[in-house]
Amino acid sequence: MELIREDFDDTAVIRCLNERLDAVIAVQFKDRFRDLADDNTARYVLDMSNVQFMDSSGLGAVVAVYKFLGPDRRFDIAGQTPTVDRVFKLTRMDSVFTIYDSVETALGSGAAPANRAEAR
Amino acid sequence: MPDDLGPIMQGVTPQSATNAIALRFPATNSDVRHSMILLRRLLVSMGVFIDDIGKVELVLAEALNNIVEHACAGTDENMVGLDLKRTPSRLNCQICDPGKPMPNAQPPMGRVTDPTIGRDRLPEGGFGWMLIRSLSDNIHYQRIGETNRLTLSIPIRCAGVIGSRKSVN
Numbered sequence: 001m002e003l004i005r006e007d008f009d010d011t012a013v014i015r016c017l018n019e020r021l022d023a024v025i026a027v028q029f030k031d032r033f034r035d036l037a038d039d040n041t042a043r044y045v046l047d048m049s050n051v052q053f054m055d056s057s058g059l060g061a062v063v064a065v066y067k068f069l070g071p072d073r074r075f076d077i078a079g080q081t082p083t084v085d086r087v088f089k090l091t092r093m094d095s096v097f098t099i100y101d102s103v104e105t106a107l108g109s110g111a112a113p114a115n116r117a118e119a120r
Numbered sequence: 121m122p123d124d125l126g127p128i129m130q131g132v133t134p135q136s137a138t139n140a141i142a143l144r145f146p147a148t149n150s151d152v153r154h155s156m157i158l159l160r161r162l163l164v165s166m167g168v169f170i171d172d173i174g175k176v177e178l179v180l181a182e183a184l185n186n187i188v189e190h191a192c193a194g195t196d197e198n199m200v201g202l203d204l205k206r207t208p209s210r211l212n213c214q215i216c217d218p219g220k221p222m223p224n225a226q227p228p229m230g231r232v233t234d235p236t237i238g239r240d241r242l243p244e245g246g247f248g249w250m251l252i253r254s255l256s257d258n259i260h261y262q263r264i265g266e267t268n269r270l271t272l273s274i275p276i277r278c279a280g281v282i283g284s285r286k287s288v289n
Contacts, residue, residue, distance in 0.1 A: 023149045023185045053156075053174075055181045055246035064244045071239065083174040090254045091247045095235045 001028035005036045012037070013078075013103055021058030021084075026092040029058070033065040037073075044069060045106045049079030054087050063093070078106040139166070141204040147192035147217060152184040157203065166206055167279035175255045176211055176274050182248040183215055183270060191219025191268055208281045213256075215270045221263045227270065229253070 002017035014036055018025060037044055046062065048054075054062075066075045078100040080088065088094040100106035141162050145151040156177050163173045184200065192198040201216040222228075230250035233243055253259065258273040 019151065022153055022181065023188070024153050046194040053177060053181075055178065055185060056245065056251060057185060059247055063242050067239055067242065067244075082171065083178065085248075086174065087178065087251065090233045090251055092233060112153065 001025050001032050002034055003029070003032045007041070008107055010042040011045055011107060012041045012043070013045045013047055013107075014097050014105075015050070017050055019050060019052045021048075021051050021054040021061065023055060025056035026057040026061040029061045030064050030068075033061075034068055037065070037069060039071065043076070045076045045078050045100075045103060048084055049081065050103065051084050052081055054084045056087070056091075059087055059091060059093065063096075066097070076100060076106055076111050078103045109115040136239070139206040141166075141202075143202040144199055145202075146196055147184075147188050147198040147200045147219065148196045149185070149188055151200075152181060153190060155184070156181050159202075159204075163211075167209070167281075168206070169277045169279070172274075172276040176276065179252050179255050179272070179274055180213065180215070182252050183272075186248055187215070187217045187219060187268075191217050192224070193219075206278070208278065209275060211274045211276050212258075213272050213274065215268075217268050218266055219267060220267060222261055225261070225263060227252075227261045229261055 004015050004017065006013045014033060016029070018081065021029060033046075046065075051058075062077070069075050076098045077088075079102050080099055085094075085099075088097070089101065141159065143155050143159065145155050159180070160173055163176060164170070168176070178201065184202070187200060192200075194281060198218050201214075203210045203214040203216075228249040230248075231243075231246050231252045232250060233247070235242075252272070256272040256274045258271070260271045262269045
């Protein structure tokens with residue numbers, strides 16, 4: 001499991017370097033994310049631009065870290081690839097998370113999130 | 121990290137004719153992963169559109185994960201058989217395993233999550249059958265002796281096949 005953290009002002013970007021977020025690494029993902037998010041940073045952005053495949057175990061792990069952060073810390077997602085986007089949409093989790101098309105967009109002020117930009 | 125392709129052939133026995141793929145591998149999460157990586161390559165060589173390969177990979181990974189986690193839980197000695205046949209517009213799939221039968225002798229309907237129920241009540245699992253049913257049809261389950269047999273069909277488009285997007289244009 002390769003997650004790395006980079007900090008930008010009040011935002012921590014957690015980059016997932018693995019190409020597959022699947023049943024093999026779902027538990028490791030949760031544990032590693034919790035280790036990296038062990039502080040009171042106001043906002044976390046999960047960069048998924050390297051993730052070419054996510055199954056329901058991977059999705060469950062993403063939901064778990066969102067719940068772990070609780071109501072006082074914001075959690076957003078950036079850079080979802082087409083197959084990851086499909087899983088979020090089919091399970092309706094795209095309406096739970098704010099999903100940006102890139103980390104740069106997520107960090108920019110006032111830019112429209114990717115999943116809100118289209119007509120819905 | 122690039123996916124580890126080194127041990128891909130260990131425990132995975134592929135037999136690929138032009139329109140058919142047969143894989144046999146142990147019922148473990150890592151063998152499922154290796155099989156999906158291999159399957160992706162085989163489907164590319166069959167000319168299946170990349171977007172549809174993503175659907176196939178998701179449906180089969182979900183069905184196989186369920187076998188690893190439920191039917192064959194507690195042992196990694198069970199072998200799973202995956203047989204795929206391509207028609208011009210579909211991939212017909214059969215998955216066989218020697219594990220426990222499905223509850224109620226039928227595949228689950230799949231739960232649809234209400235995304236407005238609030239953070240603390242969001243489920244962290246149970247999305248699998250909802251995804252399978254969203255992307256495939258003709259889903260049938262049979263218990264034959266000591267074997268589970270699941271069959272399903274996934275709509276696909278292939279390069280060079282009449283009726284697919286590439287041929288129309």
